[in-house]
Amino acid sequence: MNILKIKEKIILILIAAVIPIFAVAVWQVTSNEGLVNKSILPGPDKIIEAFRKMIQKGTYKKHILASLGRVLKGFLIGSSAGLIIGISAGLFKRVNQVLAAVIGMLRPVPPIACIPFLILWLGIDEESKVAVIVIGSFWPVLLNTMHGIKSTEPKFLEVARVFEKNKLKILLKIIIPSAAPAIFTGLRLGISSAWTCVVTAEMIASSMGVGYLISYGRELAQPDTLFVGIISIGIIGLVIDSIVLKLQKVLLYWVALE
Amino acid sequence: MILQLKNIKRVFSINQSKLEVLRDISLDVKTGEIISIVGASGCGKSTLLKIISGLDTATAGEVYVDNKKIVKPSQKEVGIIFQEPRLFPWSTVEKNIEFGISAKLPKIKKKRIIEEHINLVGLNGFEKALPSQLSGGMQQRVSIARTLINRPKVLLLDEPFGALDAFTRINMQQEVLKIWQFEKTTMILVTHDIDEAIYLGDRVVVMSSKPGVIKKIIPVELPRPRDRTDGDFAYLRKKVYSEFFENQKVSSEYYI
Numbered sequence: 126m127n128i129l130k131i132k133e134k135i136i137l138i139l140i141a142a143v144i145p146i147f148a149v150a151v152w153q154v155t156s157n158e159g160l161v162n163k164s165i166l167p168g169p170d171k172i173i174e175a176f177r178k179m180i181q182k183g184t185y186k187k188h189i190l191a192s193l194g195r196v197l198k199g200f201l202i203g204s205s206a207g208l209i210i211g212i213s214a215g216l217f218k219r220v221n222q223v224l225a226a227v228i229g230m231l232r233p234v235p236p237i238a239c240i241p242f243l244i245l246w247l248g249i250d251e252e253s254k255v256a257v258i259v260i261g262s263f264w265p266v267l268l269n270t271m272h273g274i275k276s277t278e279p280k281f282l283e284v285a286r287v288f289e290k291n292k293l294k295i296l297l298k299i300i301i302p303s304a305a306p307a308i309f310t311g312l313r314l315g316i317s318s319a320w321t322c323v324v325t326a327e328m329i330a331s332s333m334g335v336g337y338l339i340s341y342g343r344e345l346a347q348p349d350t351l352f353v354g355i356i357s358i359g360i361i362g363l364v365i366d367s368i369v370l371k372l373q374k375v376l377l378y379w380v381a382l383e
Numbered sequence: 384m385i386l387q388l389k390n391i392k393r394v395f396s397i398n399q400s401k402l403e404v405l406r407d408i409s410l411d412v413k414t415g416e417i418i419s420i421v422g423a424s425g426c427g428k429s430t431l432l433k434i435i436s437g438l439d440t441a442t443a444g445e446v447y448v449d450n451k452k453i454v455k456p457s458q459k460e461v462g463i464i465f466q467e468p469r470l471f472p473w474s475t476v477e478k479n480i481e482f483g484i485s486a487k488l489p490k491i492k493k494k495r496i497i498e499e500h501i502n503l504v505g506l507n508g509f510e511k512a513l514p515s516q517l518s519g520g521m522q523q524r525v526s527i528a529r530t531l532i533n534r535p536k537v538l539l540l541d542e543p544f545g546a547l548d549a550f551t552r553i554n555m556q557q558e559v560l561k562i563w564q565f566e567k568t569t570m571i572l573v574t575h576d577i578d579e580a581i582y583l584g585d586r587v588v589v590m591s592s593k594p595g596v597i598k599k600i601i602p603v604e605l606p607r608p609r610d611r612t613d614g615d616f617a618y619l620r621k622k623v624y625s626e627f628f629e630n631q632k633v634s635s636e637y638y639i
């Protein structure tokens with residue numbers, strides 16, 4: 126049973142790897158044959174070489190940690206704010222009414238469009254970058270939390286009335302668990318938006334981070350560095366998402382069973 | 384009298400127009416009595432139970448439980464079981480039942496009475512199961528345990544077995560009788576199953592619709608356990624049916 130499961134897992138991983146392996150192979154061959162301009166698109170061997178050098182010098186770790194640190198800070202602030210405001214708006218009609226117009230107007234503004242203003246306001250240092258991430262992770266968490274809270278099953282609320290439960294009990298035992306799947310969707314969208322935002326912010330103004338690697342690679346015409354950056358974004362994004370999915374399976378144990 | 388309904392009237396206003404759902408419902412229920420209510424869908428049975436439980440308020444008239452007027456839900460007085468078990472999918476059987484406990488109790492005592500009630504509804508071994516892992520009948524048992532844990536003076540059941548298959552339904556009727564033999568709980572059972580109404584009830588209240596009124600009260604003076612294949616049972620069944628279909632005829636003519 127267990128061996129079968131492991132086998133199945135390995136097969137799944139192999140299947141998932143088919144396209145990337147094929148693409149890298151084609152890429153390498155076309156590069157070797159000189160079918161593409163190496164100064165624009167270096168072959169995988171060149172990129173791996175650049176990657177190895179950066180790890181050796183310790184610069185890779187520095188850039189990755191810088192980006193991850195910003196994401197973590199910004200996401201923590203943005204998602205907490207989204208959660209708190211979302212829960213209040215979902216619970217209290219008045220808060221919802223007060224926020225409705227503001228939300229309607231601000232939501233369509235892409236967080237990236239705020240970067241110039243944030244730089245003017247907060248300076249070119251850490252704060253402005255973290256602020257972009259805060260905005261980027263705030264919206265999905267807020268909107269999904271509000272939606273989740275509002276879609277609480279009214280029949281469950283009736284049960285709570287029959288058992289004479291107070292507001293706090295209702296919030297903790299019914300409303301939050303009801304909203305949990307939607308909240309989780311918000312957090313997942315929030316973290317992925319945070320990751321997009323950090324790269325963009327770093328590309329515009331920074332001296333460190335994955336986004337900086339990319340813009341630096343372009344400025345100095347080092348396409349291999351640039352590609353190390355791009356590939357890192359993909360891989361880290363994938364890792365973050367799979368961690369969140371694992372977490373979701375554990376925390377929302379009842380959803381999978383339904 | 385444990386439960387008294389006095390001239391209950393309920394009118395809903397739906398965009399300016401008024402809909403009279405219940406008119407002049409009066410009924411006295413003795414302690415330990417089981418009352419079955421049958422009536423066409425939409426005749427106001429659920430509305431009546433909601434008023435008795437305090438979830439809804441009558442436009443006119445009063446509900447008294449143990450001589451106390453019901454103005455809001457009070458689980459010590461009235462418990463209600465809905466057609467859907469309404470269990471929280473994120474909580475185990477134990478935790479769902481614990482939700483019913485109103486009093487502040489020490490942990491050990493809580494655990495003991497939860498265990499007692501799991502036994503009462505025959506769900507030993509399923510303490511840690513989630514609702515989604517149980518059958519419909521088992522889920523309804525959990526719901527019953529959750530409500531019984533407060534020993535309400537009156538237990539309302541709103542088509543509690545309506546969603547279950549015939550076999551499970553008969554099982555659950557047995558279960559209700561078993562509980563009644565232990566606890567002598569006063570019950571009001573709304574059902575669309577005439578056999579169920581006669582099998583469980585001391586009296587069968589037949590309602591007619593538009594507005595919902597009590598049309599007839601048929602006493603069931605058969606000893607328990609009752610035999611569904613018995614001649615007296617058949618006679619009562621016929622009696623209830625005739626009340627029912629007379630009513631249907633009237634209302635269909637009304638439409639034409």
Ligand SMILES: Nc1ncnc2c1ncn2[C@@H]1O[C@H](COP(=O)(O)OP(=O)(O)O)[C@@H](O)[C@H]1O
Pocket residue numbers: 395396397402404422423424425426427428429430431
């Ligand atoms: N909250 C409400 N507002 C307006 N009409 C309602 C409401 N609740 C029930 N009704 C109406 O009252 C009538 C009786 O409903 P209900 O008590 O659920 O019937 P039953 O349980 O006998 O099938 C129906 O016509 C229904 O549409």
Ligand SMILES: [Mg+2]
Pocket residue numbers: 428429430541
């Ligand atoms: Mg009903």
